[in-house]
Amino acid sequence: GESVGLHLPTLSVQEGDNSIINCAYSNSASDYFIWYKQESGKGPQFIIDIRSNMDKRQGQRVTVLLNKTVKHLSLQIAATQPGDSAVYFCAEKETGNQFYFGTGTSLTVIP
Amino acid sequence: DTGVSQDPRHKITKRGQNVTFRCDPISEHNRLYWYRQTLGQGPEFLTYFQNEAQLEKSRLLSDRFSAERPKGSFSTLEIQRTEQGDSAMYLCASAPGLAGLVAKNIQYFGAGTRLSVL
Numbered sequence: 001g002e003s004v005g006l007h008l009p010t011l012s013v014q015e016g017d018n019s020i021i022n023c024a025y026s027n028s029a030s031d032y033f034i035w036y037k038q039e040s041g042k043g044p045q046f047i048i049d050i051r052s053n054m055d056k057r058q059g060q061r062v063t064v065l066l067n068k069t070v071k072h073l074s075l076q077i078a079a080t081q082p083g084d085s086a087v088y089f090c091a092e093k094e095t096g097n098q099f100y101f102g103t104g105t106s107l108t109v110i111p
Numbered sequence: 112d113t114g115v116s117q118d119p120r121h122k123i124t125k126r127g128q129n130v131t132f133r134c135d136p137i138s139e140h141n142r143l144y145w146y147r148q149t150l151g152q153g154p155e156f157l158t159y160f161q162n163e164a165q166l167e168k169s170r171l172l173s174d175r176f177s178a179e180r181p182k183g184s185f186s187t188l189e190i191q192r193t194e195q196g197d198s199a200m201y202l203c204a205s206a207p208g209l210a211g212l213v214a215k216n217i218q219y220f221g222a223g224t225r226l227s228v229l
Contacts, residue, residue: 032216034218041222042222043115043221043222044154044202046217093216097161097166097167098156098167099144099156101155103152104152104153
């Protein structure tokens with residue numbers, strides 16, 4: 001649970017394009033995952049969550065995909081907007097109540 | 112504004128001093144978490160309360176750190192004999208935690224208290 005990590009530390013996309021942010025986790029016992037967005041000077045903000053018994057969940061402009069076989073999580077943001085620029089974290093929860101966060105990916109949207 | 116308040120927003124202290132931070136969670140939330148975040152890193156779990164009971168603590172948490180939630184509402188985090196390595200953002204989060212509620216694990220974070228130890 002303490003090896004949650006992200007493949008890319010930074011990502012730049014053109015406004016209107018789709019963004020994909022990836023996350024690898026190491027603990028196959030993790031049963032719940034959350035994506036957070038953190039803007040400068042603020043605390044993390046919930047985006048979307050997914051339980052381990054699902055492989056896909058959609059929200060407003062966001063989709064989370066979970067591949068338990070390879071312990072991989074991704075966040076897809078459709079039609080990326082300048083307001084989406086932030087650091088994105090994935091977090092996993094094991095059987096208790098401790099959440100483990102990855103290092104984060106910094107998303108920059110180019111107007 | 113998530114509804115979770117932290118005070119103070121910034122704290123500068125000298126090494127060896129004690130500091131105390133306060134967190135006021137969303138009123139109907141019974142779960143409360145403390146995290147520490149350093150620059151360029153994700154939040155690191157420190158401790159977790161269910162109502163007034165401190166149920167989990169990180170095994171990495173120094174005994175200089177103590178947290179309380181005496182009435183199951185607000186919480187305080189105290190760091191004794193601060194060290195320069197304690198400099199970080201301290202985040203508090205609350206979650207509904209109601210059994211059967213789908214969103215019971217979704218944590219709402221405050222803006223944090225930034226600690227600088229000189």
